[in-house]
Amino acid sequence: MDHSILQDYLNQNTFPVITKKRKSYLTYEGLKDCHAYILKNGIIKTSIISHDGREFNLRYIKDLEIVSLLRDEYSQFTDYPFNIRIESETAELYKIDRVKFWQDINKSKDLQMYVKDYYRVCLLTSIKKMQQMLMNGKFGAVCTQIFELYELFGIPMDNGYLIDFIITNEEIAHFCGITSASSVNRMFQQLKDMDAIQIRDRKIFIKNLDTILDYVIK
Numbered sequence: 001m002d003h004s005i006l007q008d009y010l011n012q013n014t015f016p017v018i019t020k021k022r023k024s025y026l027t028y029e030g031l032k033d034c035h036a037y038i039l040k041n042g043i044i045k046t047s048i049i050s051h052d053g054r055e056f057n058l059r060y061i062k063d064l065e066i067v068s069l070l071r072d073e074y075s076q077f078t079d080y081p082f083n084i085r086i087e088s089e090t091a092e093l094y095k096i097d098r099v100k101f102w103q104d105i106n107k108s109k110d111l112q113m114y115v116k117d118y119y120r121v122c123l124l125t126s127i128k129k130m131q132q133m134l135m136n137g138k139f140g141a142v143c144t145q146i147f148e149l150y151e152l153f154g155i156p157m158d159n160g161y162l163i164d165f166i167i168t169n170e171e172i173a174h175f176c177g178i179t180s181a182s183s184v185n186r187m188f189q190q191l192k193d194m195d196a197i198q199i200r201d202r203k204i205f206i207k208n209l210d211t212i213l214d215y216v217i218k
Contacts, residue, residue, distance in 0.1 A: 003064045005114045006038065009104070015094045026084040026093065027068070036098045037068045037084075042091025043165070047083045047174065057175040058082060059125060060152055066118055067093065131217050132176070141176035142187045143215035146197070150206060163204040 017040060020026055027033055029048055039061055046058040046067070061067055067084055105111045132144045146163075153165040169181035169188065178184060191197045196211040197204055206212060 002114065002117070005110045006064060006066070009108070009111060010038065010094060015096050017092050018095050019090055019092050020086045022086050022089050024086050026086065029082050033068075034098055035068075036066065036096045036101045038094040038096065039063070039065050039067050040092040040094055042086065042093075043088040044091055045085050045087050047085070048081075049083070054179075055083075055174050056177060057171065058129065059148075060087065062088075062152060066115075128217075136215070136217050138176065138178055138183065139187050139190070140215045140217070141178070142172060142184060143191075143212050144217065145172055145175045146191075146204060146206070147209075147212055147216050149204065150209070150212075154206070157205070159207065161206045161209060162200070163206065166202050167204075 020042075026037060026044065043060060043062045044067060045060050047055050048058065049055055105115055132141045136144060149163045149165065149167065150161055153163045154161040155164050169184040173179070173181050173184045176184070188197065188199075191211075192199075194208075194211055196208045197206055199205070
């Protein structure tokens with residue numbers, strides 16, 4: 001997505017910016033709200049709750065991006081489709097009246113193209129999650145999640161890559177549809193035995209990215 005289109009739109013307007021602290025929720029699945037939100041800076045996580053009450057993580061977002069699906073163009077209030085939680089120490093988000101946002105989108109071909117790309121990326125992300133869950137097995141799902149973390153937070157280091165973000169085994173389990181953190185711990189031990197990863201100061205250090213990629217759906 002060409003985020004410069006969205007940034008230009010924000011620069012041309014004076015939308016309020018709200019600040020949320022780590023572990024707080026911007027919104028909950030099913031909550032009615034009359035605003036759209038755009039991440040300015042920080043890290044957030046989206047997730048949904050299954051019928052049996054378990055949380056399933058969807059993705060982390062750390063760049064300028066719309067973080068709430070827009071739904072229809074005319075309703076002042078809409079139900080949010082997922083939970084949005086702050087994962088960095090703080091996060092700043094633009095808060096925009098959702099009806100005005102749609103009106104502005106409909107007036108701008110550039111914004112229309114951006115929103116089309118936004119929905120395309122959301123759809124592809126959902127399809128990738130389904131592949132990861134249904135076709136790759138639990139070990140492959142964990143490797144896929146490690147690779148996603150590498151793409152988002154990976155820093156090149158001597159002899160590997162440091163994922164510069166602390167994520168618990170429980171959170172990884174929630175991304176992969178695994179019921180317990182202990183199962184993730186066993187898979188991490190397997191990856192350690194394969195000399196693929198280490199844990200350094202609670203962060204994942206990838207020693208051999210090719211080994212991880214062997215289990216990632218291309």
